[in-house]
Amino acid sequence: MPEKKILVIDADVASRNFIARTLSEQKYEVIQAGSGKEGLIYSWRDRPDVVVIDPTITDITGEEIARKLRQDARTAQMPLIALSSDPSVVRIKACLDAGFNEYITKSGQAVPMLTETINRLLGISNAAIKQGGLLMVILSAKGGVGTSSLCANIAMNIAQNQPEARVVVADMVLPIGSIAPIVGYTGNQNIVTITDMPPAETTPEFFQHQLPEMNLWRFHLLAGSPDPESSNHLKAGRMMDIIAALKASYDFVLVDIGRALSRITLPLIQHADLVTLVVSTDPSAVSLTKTLWDYLKNKGVDSSSIYTILNRAVGLEGLSKTDAEKILEIEINSTIPYLGNNFTFANNHNQPYVLKFPKDTAALVFKEIAKDMSALAHRSRAE
Ligand SMILES: Nc1ncnc2c1ncn2[C@@H]1O[C@H](COP(=O)(O)OP(=O)(O)OP(=O)(O)O)[C@@H](O)[C@H]1O
Ligand SMILES: [Mg+2]
Structure with a gap:
């Protein structure tokens, strides 16, 4: 060494x-x-x-x-x-x-x-950082395209597909996280309170036992910043060792980054086994995603660890998968159809989509995405 x-x-x-x-x-x-x-x-x-x-x-x-x-x-x-x-x-x-x-x-x-x-x-x-559970980050170039809903639902499906696996979701969207309201967590613990703790206390054992478990969702949660004022006090320097401790006690660590790409979250993306890009179908989101992807490539993120989801969050109109791929110059791995009010309805009831609408074809899509993403993350780690 x-x-x-x-x-x-x-x-x-x-x-x-x-x-x-x-x-x-x-x-x-x-x-x-x-x-x-x-x-x-x-x-x-x-x-x-x-x-x-x-x-x-x-x-x-x-x-x-x-x-x-x-x-x-x-x-x-x-x-x-x-x-x-x-x-x-x-x-x-x-x-x-x-x-x-x-x-x-x-x-x-x-x-x-x-x-x-x-x-x-x-x-x-x-x-x-190189060992332990697989680190998957989920991000987008634009807000409101579904990163938080997808992060929670994909995590739930990974946990359901692999019942022996321990899964944690960490919400790192600044200035306000939004996984807690989706899964119905109302406690006071969050990324700001955790980064405030003395480093000697945020051990793998702490995260294994002290993070709340979201029952229906089958994962543990490290909730996001509750408000902008708190996020101003976030001790960003603690982020990587907290992620390392999470990796030491969970098999899958999913991190919602949303559109909060910054000097705080970039190192996380660079260390991730899988970088999930969520793109909505409106032309501006697709071209902004191209800018984001070019930036990430420049920062050393490899195309073999990218997983792209086209999410029809904005309704039926918008670009086709082929058109979006042409602009992005990368392959889109999965497409989530427009789900009308169902997704919002499931979110408002704090329920995973596959439990609320088990017969819907989108339930199948979530299962497949979860399988694909864990396979790809395993492969990218092995390389
Ligand atoms: N495929 C879809 N069909 C219908 N509605 C969707 C779809 N994807 C997401 N939505 C809805 O879009 C809304 C925004 O989703 P979400 O909060 O997950 O987005 P986000 O990217 O995390 O947003 P933010 O930038 O605010 O963090 C939610 O109400 C969700 O239910
Ligand atoms: Mg969000």
Whole structure:
């Protein structure tokens, strides 16, 4: 395994040297920066695996460094650890809000805590992301085309097709999630409250036992942000290790991204075993989807892990499958017919479509899509 690189940003030269020496002894390659400005440059240029920052640094504050790193796609998901001479609660909160993954106060115990934290954060990015359950993301270029209804119904059908499999749905649509109202979840737990928890508590065991199970739906739910104000406080830096923990305790992790493609959700899409694109049949949705797909290709998403669903959410008119394929320049894997009011009716009753309308041909389509998607995700993982 190549040596992992750690950047230490600290204005105090004695403290910096001490941390660097300790980490070098642990077989980490260490880079040092004596100012915030240097630290930012090295983060973007050298792409360390972890950055350790004393937030009391003065040329640019630690909080500002974290915000700048989080705003840049190259470093948006980089693990950031505050190793701070300021033990105040106000500072801790400010740093975590700014995007630090962890806050450690300089003390006698700081060194073992720092190495334990680094090992844990690296363990997550190395192993867990590539292992565990299959990760399927569902997204679209436009809102209202059915990603949430499809995500819930496909998850339910995967669970029904494979009763031994453990399935979880995570709603990551910002600023407001919408899976909870579809499946009838009214509890207070959601992605914002979960990312707020201390990292040591969001373990695979926690997600295995503490996520609500949606009975008729046969899956567990990590509900989305309840309102825009909460979503502003979402600790985006925690997203990947939470997904890794979900993968460690479930066989299938379905993530509704909706049209909320952003620097927060892009890494999820890049790590997914299957990327499901939902396209509605109006010409503007199809051409926007083409733009989205071109972007994803540029970001390294492979066409062999794409699954495209043409959903006639807007009624009977609109482009045919062949016309849509011509514009998209990718094959459409499945088409969901226009279901009139039935889909909305099933959603309003918090019921899976296949239970509410078992004889409808669309029920069969959902079953087939669930089968196709899990087969394709397995294949894409094996490659
Ligand atoms: N094939 C279809 N036939 C009829 N109605 C549909 C179809 N697909 C979706 N709908 C309806 O469209 C509405 C929007 O669906 P949904 O909330 O799943 O979309 P979304 O893409 O998640 O939207 P948002 O952008 O708001 O998150 C729902 O009322 C749903 O019942
Ligand atoms: Mg939605």
